Amino acid sequence: MPLDASDYSALEGGLVRMLDRLQAEGTATKDPDVDQYLRDDPNAVLLGLLYDQRVLAETAFAGPYKLRQRLGHLDMGRIADMDRDAFAEVFAQSPAVHRFTNKMVDTTQSVARILADEYGGDAARLWADGDCATVEKRVKKLPGFGPQKASKLRYCLYYFGHRDLSEG
Template identity: 80%
Template sequence: MDASDYSELEGGLVRMLDRLKNEGTATKDPEADQFLRDNANAVLLGLLYDQRVLAETAFCGPLKLRQRLGHLDMRQIADMDRDAFEAVFVETPAVHRFTNKMVDTTQTVARAIADEYDGDASGLWREGTNAEVEKRVKKLPGFGPQKAAKLKYCLYYFGHRDLSD
């Protein structure tokens, strides 16, 4: 499967990728788009947040966190006091509408990335086939088969890796 061909997808990610191709911005926020291109952790968290909110809102979430925290360091996020992290997460506009679940899931994902990939989500996809990458991603909380399958499109369109078969 060619990672540039997302015709099998439906929903908000399709809308974002169509806008990226036609208008040059996926999220409608050039700064958020650039952050997604520059930061592997942002791509992973954006995809995590892409559930039951607009995709554009989801993929802007990591930039909101960086602006509020001054970083998107997975080790620091994992180590933060949960209540302090929640306070940052719920600042208006909230990072995600399902605050309790996403605060906990974000910190759990951050802990896994910190411990298993030295804080860098690109370690999930740096090596291996698409199937191997999907298998690794599905081990993370919040990443089922459908979401794991979307990763290759996000990686391709934000310039991190081409996982075409």
């Protein structure tokens, strides 16, 4: 049976709440500016999914928007090259990008380094070609992305308008 990325009934948790709100109210995160940024910047979607652990999904997906506001960019090469302590300071500003600042600073910079070196700094290149299984395999190679998180990417990409990974 083909995967239907528009059917997220098998999911649980905060992402479901966000997608339900998107269907009912037109905003996933409760902030139209954050939602628009997630639609506009593929790196934001990937980092939002990365941050979606042990915090509210809405907070997680707002994290990349906070970073862009504070840094003035979400350039993966520049983030990867930032002094770790300087990046941690930006990350920890109130409200913090994520409650596990130290771990997420390190993971963010590691993901940014891979994106910069292997994908030209553009997360969209992770999913630009290949079927769903291929894309999930690529994403699982990134720090912080296990099988469960990688499997959620198809829904994020679909609902934020980046790519429909439905198979069939």
